[in-house]
Amino acid sequence: xxxxxxxxxxQWGDEGKGKIVDLLAHDADAVVRFQGGHNAGHTxxxxxxxxxxxxxxxxxxxxRARCLIGNGVVISPxxxxxxxxGLESAGVxxxxxxxxxxxxxxxxxxxxxxxxxxxxxxxxxxxxxxxRGIGPVYEDKASRLGIRLADLADPVRLExxxxxxxxxxxxLLTRYYEASPVDAQxxxxxxxxxxxxxxxxxxxxxxxxxxxxxxxxxxLFEGAQGSLLDIDHGTYPFVTSSNTTIxxxxxxxxxxxxxxxxxxxxxxxxTTRVGSxxxxxxxxxxxxxxxxxxxVEFGATTGRPRRCGWLDAVALRRMVRxxxxxxxxxxxxxxxxxxxxxxxxxxxxxxxxxxxxxxxxAHVKPVYESLSGWSGDTRGMTESAALPARARAYLDRIEQLxxxxxxxxxxxPERESNVIFNHPFAE
Numbered sequence: 001x002x003x004x005x006x007x008x009x010x011q012w013g014d015e016g017k018g019k020i021v022d023l024l025a026h027d028a029d030a031v032v033r034f035q036g037g038h039n040a041g042h043t044x045x046x047x048x049x050x051x052x053x054x055x056x057x058x059x060x061x062x063x064r065a066r067c068l069i070g071n072g073v074v075i076s077p078x079x080x081x082x083x084x085x086g087l088e089s090a091g092v093x094x095x096x097x098x099x100x101x102x103x104x105x106x107x108x109x110x111x112x113x114x115x116x117x118x119x120x121x122x123x124x125x126x127x128x129x130x131x132r133g134i135g136p137v138y139e140d141k142a143s144r145l146g147i148r149l150a151d152l153a154d155p156v157r158l159e160x161x162x163x164x165x166x167x168x169x170x171x172l173l174t175r176y177y178e179a180s181p182v183d184a185q186x187x188x189x190x191x192x193x194x195x196x197x198x199x200x201x202x203x204x205x206x207x208x209x210x211x212x213x214x215x216x217x218x219x220l221f222e223g224a225q226g227s228l229l230d231i232d233h234g235t236y237p238f239v240t241s242s243n244t245t246i247x248x249x250x251x252x253x254x255x256x257x258x259x260x261x262x263x264x265x266x267x268x269x270x271t272t273r274v275g276s277x278x279x280x281x282x283x284x285x286x287x288x289x290x291x292x293x294x295x296v297e298f299g300a301t302t303g304r305p306r307r308c309g310w311l312d313a314v315a316l317r318r319m320v321r322x323x324x325x326x327x328x329x330x331x332x333x334x335x336x337x338x339x340x341x342x343x344x345x346x347x348x349x350x351x352x353x354x355x356x357x358x359x360x361x362a363h364v365k366p367v368y369e370s371l372s373g374w375s376g377d378t379r380g381m382t383e384s385a386a387l388p389a390r391a392r393a394y395l396d397r398i399e400q401l402x403x404x405x406x407x408x409x410x411x412x413p414e415r416e417s418n419v420i421f422n423h424p425f426a427e
Contacts, residue, residue, distance in 0.1 A: 002261035004219045005424045006249055009226030010319040012235075012273040014297075014306060015266040016331035016410055018042025021058035021222045023415055024264075027425045029217035030066040031059030032209065034252030035242040036224030037074040037107065037137070038083075039130040045413040051090070055080050057222050060092060065220070066212075068205045071103035072242065072252020074137045075149060077194035079107075099203040102150030108191065110169035110182045111136040117177040127238055128275025138241040140165065149202060152195020162188050206254030213259060218425060221249050221260075227319040236357045238277025246323040262424045265325040265404065267316055269333040269394070272297055272306040278361035281309035281345045295335040310343045310368065313401040318354050320404045327407030327422060330395060334379035334411055342394060343368040346401060371397060381411040384419050 005024065009015040022044050025031050038054040045051075046061055055075065059065035069075070084094045111133030118136075119126045129135060140146040145165055151158050166188070170181040209219060223244060228234045230244045242248060250257060270291055273279045282288070288308045291297070297306035319325070336342055345366040348355075355361040374390035381387065387395075387409075395406050409419040 002218075002425050003213065003216070004221070004255070004260050005262045005264060006221040006223070006246065006260055007264050007266060008223040008246065008323055008325075009244065010228075010265040010267045010316055010323070010325070010328070011226045011271055011312075012228045012277075012279075013040075013224075013226035014272055014274065015226060015268050016329075017223060017266045018044050018053065018058045019331075019410060019413060019415065020264070020266055020329055020408070021220065022046070022061055023418065024220055024424060025057075025059030025062045025065045027218060028059060028065050028220035029212055030068055030209065031057040031220045031222055032068045032070055032205070032253050033057045033073050033222050033224065034070045035072040035244060035248040036240065037132065037134045038076050038079040039132050039134045039240070040224035042224075043413070044415075046415050049090075051087075054083055056083055056087065056094065056098065059220065059222075060087065060094060060097065065097075066099065066208070067097055068099045068203075068208060068253075069101060069104060070205050070253035071101040072248055073101075074105045074107055074134060074141070074242075075100070076107040076132065077149075077152070077191065077198055079132075081194055081197055095201060098201050099205055099208060100149055100198060100201045101205040102148060102153075102202045104149045105137050105141045106147045106149060106152065106191065107133040107137045108147065108165070108169075108182075109187045110166055110173070111140070113173055113179065113182055114169060114177075117173065117179045121177060126276060128277065135241045147191070149195070149198065152191055153199045153202065155192060158192060158195070159188070162191065209253060209255055213255075221253065223248070227323060228315060233319075233322055235277050235355075235361050238275070238358050245319070262326045263324055264407070264424050265320060265323060265328050266331060267311075267328055268295075268331050269311060269336055270295075271309045271312050271315075273309075274304050274306050278358050278364070279307055279309060280348065280361065280364045280366045281312045282307050283309045287339070291335055295332055310345055310366075311398065312345045312366070313398065314345055314348060314354070316398075317402040320402050325404045327424065328398070328402070328404050329408035329410060330398065330406055331410040333391060333395075333409060334377065336373065336394075337378055338375065339373035342371050342373050344371070344397065344401065369397075379412050380414070380417045381409075381419060382417065384409075384421060387419070
């Protein structure tokens with residue numbers, strides 16, 4: 001039986017992780033976010049009500065789970081306070097259940113300003129960031145310049161550190177980017193005010209996790225973005241600024257590899273991508289537009305339309321191997337309902353090795369295998385016996401190509417719309 005389960009996206013994000021975290025959180029004592037920032041977005045539908053989360057773990061809509069944000073997450077205090085207020089206004093208790101690592105890097109207004117002017121300067125070479133300061137704050141973390149949540153609770157320490165950071169940021173903004181500076185006094189005042197509000201929620205996340213584990217508690221680790229956006233293993237430089245793959249769990253939450261029992265990889269039955277970057281199986285045709293419309297493919301955080309294409313089994317198999325995936329959860333199979341033919345990319349023309357960066361990915365041409373589509377409606381299905389035979393054949397072929405079993409099938413956005421072949425916590 002598993003006591004520590006990790007949920008990871010295996011594509012370019014937007015795979016439907018939030019819903020599955022919400023579902024499995026009912027069996028967990030703690031739900032842990034370990035990387036990324038409020039550039040992520042998890043959409044949950046519970047009792048007909050839509051909730052979009054950006055920083056707070058998706059387990060917050062259950063009554064049982066403690067929700068923890070580990071040191072690998074970068075936090076905008078303003079965004080977090082706003083998100084807490086929104087949940088509280090909907091009747092969700094947050095502050096007594098949410099724990100924040102004091103080691104989380106803090107996103108300042110100057111990080112946001114740098115992110116936006118940098119993307120503007122890139123022009124046609126823009127990466128497609130959300131403009132929320134994520135990249136610049138991770139840079140400061142690596143440069144050992146960053147402000148952390150614990151610093152906000154100490155006025156003297158905050159003043160000492162903030163002066164140098166803001167001076168550096170304003171130098172870049174004015175002298176290199178020829179943009180307007182941020183108001184240092186205003187940024188400092190906001191940081192101190194918001195830090196005071198968040199201070200009661202600071203805790204030792206790593207110690208809590210180890211204590212829960214020692215006492216037989218169940219842990220659920222929630223990834224943000226997708227594995228193909230990993231800073232090391234994704235389509236660099238069109239990636240995010242953190243490790244979205246399995247290694248981010250260890251560094252971003254402070255647990256060891258031996259404490260991970262099961263890794264659930266979330267994948268759509270097709271592939272999507274938001275923003276710039278290579279996308280070998282992208283469909284710029286009527287089928288691509290049909291998938292986008294049927295799948296309601298718009299980003300939860302930005303509202304940007306997602307690019308759509310056939311399932312890329314080559315990329316998925318790579319991420320299965322990188323992450324040590326135990327089982328897959330396939331989402332949005334119902335979007336493919338009614339198609340006469342479905343395709344899976346099984347290889348790249350003339351390519352023997354996996355592309356290491358965007359330059360190599362840009363020249364990739366997919367090799368497709370065609371399968372018969374299925375009639376009938378799989379949306380909302382909860383029993384495996386009701387699956388159309390050809391839909392089951394499609395899942396079987398995915399298992400063969402990516403070398404991982406399908407343990408779950410999400411058949412709609414609602415919490416109860418699932419077919420569960422093997423429950424992760426029961427494995």
